[in-house]
Amino acid sequence: MKKDILQALQTVSPIQLEEHMLERPANSKLGDFALPCFPFAKVLRKSPVTIAEEIAGSLTHPSIRKAKAVNGYVNIFLNRGEITDNLLHKILNQSAAYGSSNEGNSGVVTIDLSSPNIAKPFSMGHLRSTVIGNSISLLLEKNGYQPVKINYIGDWGTQFGKLLTAYRKWGIEKDVRQAPIETLLKLYIRFHEEAEVDPSLNDEGRAAFKALEDGDVDALALWEWFKTESLKEFQRIYDLLGVTFDSYNGEAYYNDKMEPVVQELEDKGLLVESEGAMVVELEESIPPCLIKKSDGATLYATRDLAAALDRKRTYDFVKSIYVVGNEQSLHFTQVKQVLGKMGHDWANDIVHVPFGLILQGGKKMSTRKGKIVLLEEVLKDAIELAQKNIKEKNPTLANQSEVAEAVGVGAILFSDLKQHRKHDIEFNLETMLQVEGETGPYVQYANARAHSILRKAQVSKTFAINEVNDYEWETVKLLEQFPQTVKRAADELDPSLIAKYAVDLSQAFNSFYGNVQVLTDHASLPYRSALIESVTIVLTESMRLLGMKAPQEM
Numbered sequence: 414m415k416k417d418i419l420q421a422l423q424t425v426s427p428i429q430l431e432e433h434m435l436e437r438p439a440n441s442k443l444g445d446f447a448l449p450c451f452p453f454a455k456v457l458r459k460s461p462v463t464i465a466e467e468i469a470g471s472l473t474h475p476s477i478r479k480a481k482a483v484n485g486y487v488n489i490f491l492n493r494g495e496i497t498d499n500l501l502h503k504i505l506n507q508s509a510a511y512g513s514s515n516e517g518n519s520g521v522v523t524i525d526l527s528s529p530n531i532a533k534p535f536s537m538g539h540l541r542s543t544v545i546g547n548s549i550s551l552l553l554e555k556n557g558y559q560p561v562k563i564n565y566i567g568d569w570g571t572q573f574g575k576l577l578t579a580y581r582k583w584g585i586e587k588d589v590r591q592a593p594i595e596t597l598l599k600l601y602i603r604f605h606e607e608a609e610v611d612p613s614l615n616d617e618g619r620a621a622f623k624a625l626e627d628g629d630v631d632a633l634a635l636w637e638w639f640k641t642e643s644l645k646e647f648q649r650i651y652d653l654l655g656v657t658f659d660s661y662n663g664e665a666y667y668n669d670k671m672e673p674v675v676q677e678l679e680d681k682g683l684l685v686e687s688e689g690a691m692v693v694e695l696e697e698s699i700p701p702c703l704i705k706k707s708d709g710a711t712l713y714a715t716r717d718l719a720a721a722l723d724r725k726r727t728y729d730f731v732k733s734i735y736v737v738g739n740e741q742s743l744h745f746t747q748v749k750q751v752l753g754k755m756g757h758d759w760a761n762d763i764v765h766v767p768f769g770l771i772l773q774g775g776k777k778m779s780t781r782k783g784k785i786v787l788l789e790e791v792l793k794d795a796i797e798l799a800q801k802n803i804k805e806k807n808p809t810l811a812n813q814s815e816v817a818e819a820v821g822v823g824a825i826l827f828s829d830l831k832q833h834r835k836h837d838i839e840f841n842l843e844t845m846l847q848v849e850g851e852t853g854p855y856v857q858y859a860n861a862r863a864h865s866i867l868r869k870a871q872v873s874k875t876f877a878i879n880e881v882n883d884y885e886w887e888t889v890k891l892l893e894q895f896p897q898t899v900k901r902a903a904d905e906l907d908p909s910l911i912a913k914y915a916v917d918l919s920q921a922f923n924s925f926y927g928n929v930q931v932l933t934d935h936a937s938l939p940y941r942s943a944l945i946e947s948v949t950i951v952l953t954e955s956m957r958l959l960g961m962k963a964p965q966e967m
């Protein structure tokens with residue numbers, strides 16, 4: 414709509430207009446759009462008042478009801494009835510497909526997300542990566558891309574030599590079976606404590622990793638087992654979050670695929686020796702990228718280079734996204750630059766999507782040493798709290814545990830996604846679960862409320878609109894903005910735009926429903942039901958794009 418109006422304005426404007434110049438007044442009494450003419454006065458040598466009058470006098474467009482010049486502004490009022498009628502028919506016909514586009518032209522986008530490390534707790538950072546990455550994937554899909562979600566499991570590196578050593582010395586099989594990650598983490602911590610007293614342990618650890626790299630059967634079997642047990646634990650979290658992956662190729666998968674990369678670097682003359690290690694030198698301000706240690710061991714960056722090349726070969730992506738915390742920015746800058754120096758122009762299609770920390774009481778929520786926050790517990794707490802709220806507020810509700818899960822998990826997802834991902838976010842279960850304020854449950858509740866009205870009214874596709882009042886109009890205007898919001902969120906890889914949009918639409922709907930007698934005004938009921946149905950379609954789709962469930966009753 415904004416684009417149409419802008420075009421109409423351009424045909425009568427003596428000056429080149431830009432999209433940002435056309436405002437949406439906060440108070441719709443001042444119109445649906447307003448063009449302030451003050452910036453044009455100097456160039457045109459006319460008063461803003463005159464310019465506004467001239468533009469308003471000649472502006473016409475089928476969607477414009479009237480244009481009024483007021484104190485140097487052109488205030489534009491739209492044809493509410495016609496616009497509403499067209500829009501509601503469109504939403505009801507397209508249903509969940511409303512807002513979709515083919516912009517991506519089926520281009521493949523690989524998304525590296527979640528990527529936890531085996532034998533270590535699934536951290537808050539991994540949660541953010543999973544939640545943000547999943548939503549980005551859904552947004553890209555809605556815009557016509559083909560997302561490929563890759564869980565690049567951290568299952569390789571010298572730490573596994575230490576873990577094997579620790580397990581062989583002190584491990585108990587039954588404990589690992591019962592609580593794999595907790596037990597393995599304890600073993601790993603113990604290894605470090607004992608190695609401080611007896612440094613020869615480190616040599617044993619190194620030897621064990623070497624054996625693993627060389628394919629020693631016993632070492633491999635143990636490592637496989639740690640991996641299987643860890644993945645089982647991660648799977649419980651993915652099930653709760655409703656997230657799936659297209660590939661689990663992690664670091665170990667690239668163990669035997671690094672030599673060609675190192676060779677290519679060598680052939681292209683990029684590999685230089687530095688203090689016994691092999692590195693690629695980068696732009697001045699960026700430290701060199703470490704490819705091989707002095708003992709010949711490969712590194713995190715080496716594996717990421719092999720993985721990037723493999724992804725390009727396998728998927729021929731148009732874009733390759735890595736949803737990983739801020740603290741790894743340097744690493745991705747290095748990987749990208751190395752690929753660029755190798756002559757791969759697609760290095761420009763690699764995008765690191767960084768995010769901030771989750772804080773509690775202003776401090777980083779940590780999984781190190783004693784302060785383990787086991788994510789599963791956090792999720793379970795949220796669900797329990799949601800369950801308690803339901804028992805208080807709606808004790809007769811059917812499928813209580815299903816709804817509690819949708820609300821508890823939705824609350825966590827939403828509180829993560831509603832702020833721009835670059836910000837650190839404060840973790841507070843109580844606030845997340847409130848039904849007032851900008852929360853997941855607030856949006857879910859608005860949607861459930863809309864459904865409960867629809868259960869009482871008959872929805873039909875034939876309706877006539879007499880008048881669109883201010884409350885209805887605010888809601889309609891937001892519904893109209895959904896497609897462009899989806900597009901922007903995908904372009905900017907920013908799910909928070911959808912979360913904010915969902916809050917705005919919920920607020921508009923709540924204020925409409927609070928101020929208009931929907932069920933008792935029979936003449937307007939068909940039209941209003943169509944409006945409410947459209948709200949549920951768009952709210953449900955917004956929540957889906959955030960990875961949330963949208964219960965119809967709560």
Ligand code: ARG
Pocket residue numbers: 525528529530565566567717735737
């Ligand atoms: N496993 C890593 C970690 O937990 C994250 C991996 C991110 N992805 C990548 N391709 N490097 O820190």
